[in-house]
Amino acid sequence: MKMKRIALLGLLLIVLIILIVIFFGSGGEKYKKEAYTTTSPASDQLPGEVQDSKKIILFFASEDDTFLHPEERDILSDSSIAPQAKQIIKELIKGSQNSFILPLPPETKLRELFITKEGIVYVDFSREIQEKHLSGSSAEILTIFSIVNSLAYNFKSIKRVFLLIEGNERETLAGHVDLSRPLLPRYDLIAN
């Protein structure tokens, strides 16, 4: 009888430990992240319809000068802007296919994105965009405006971009640029 009890308790303990490890280990994080980064299905398209691809412009830094440089990319078209905007950010994070420089930490993940009817895009990034940032005004300006420009340039209805990090408002990204207001694009930073 006692042996059975001990064995049962032992088994329960092992199960508990396994559950804790799963929940608090990276597995748990993955689960949480997936809940945020799943792209919604193309909203108003009927099942079976082939999605068109569409060309958009991303902006990267370049070793050649201090400006942002355009690079074409294909994304899947959609009747809504938010799914397309999400693709733009994800493609930006993937980096340049033309040896331009990625102006943000490559470990950055897009957590969430939504657009208000006034045309402000709220983009929520994972902590890496801040924690792994080089810091420095030049680095910070390149990061912020590659994101803002890549969104605003491709959609007339996107007027401004508000950056969030881990779901929170921050004072600045890396100590310099004010993030308390939605940002306007800066096309003066784009190379001619």
Added chain:
Amino acid sequence: MHSLKKRILIFSLMFFSLAIFFLSQNLPFIKLSAIDYSGYSRVLIEPSFPLQSSVEKKGIKTIVIDPGHGGLETGAKGKFGSLEKNITLAVSLKLKAIVERMGYHVVLTRDKDIDVSLENRSAIANNNRAYLFISIHANSSPRKKAMGSETYFLSLNATDEEARRLAYMENNSATIEEKIKSEDEDNIMMILWDMAQTAYLQHSSQLAESIQIELNSLLSTINRGIKQAPFKVLTGVACPAVLVEVAFISNPEEEKKLLNEEFQTKVAMAICRGLTDFLRKYSQ
């Protein structure tokens, strides 16, 4: 285990309550003020320096120098292990000494390796009725070739509505208390705090120019020119304000210069010359 945690919790609560109690008393160097901001209530701890009134009486101008970053916030890092926060402090201390010799009163937003919030840095400038505000930084870029010196002043990131209000304020700045109706006052006060710098943009650009000219001539670094950016540290400062990016800590060649005492002294001299040039040309 349980009761230890409880004790720690209770002790922490008591400690913080007492801390807040003491801070709310009028200690000479700390002042708590609550600012209402569209539904949020924010508490700022503003250092108030007793020197302020005697300096003002003598008609001595106060210049506030802000060594960027500090404490847990290291700022950018160099390949040789240098930290931006240490370089900004070293340059700022040298700059303070030189500017004081010119007869000005200088206040640093920090004089050791501590964290100071961006809002407190602007508050220090405003509380000391700063005549000028200069924030010192070292730059960094993902571009390996990035090199040189640049000076920033504030660019507005205002909505159309805000831009209209700000234009109203600028045009009416002489009699602003009279003209604003009391219903408008709260909203306008909100903007005044947040965007105090907007009344000084023209002077800030002139200050940036004067400083950049001297950096170019004394440092022989590449001239990256005068730029504008929506920098948080500048937005609330109510006097001509600039942010100087001395050189790139991300570039090994410039990192070595930034660590060099002679170079730091040259930087301080250049900024001092720039600000005295500006004061000579543009101050009343």
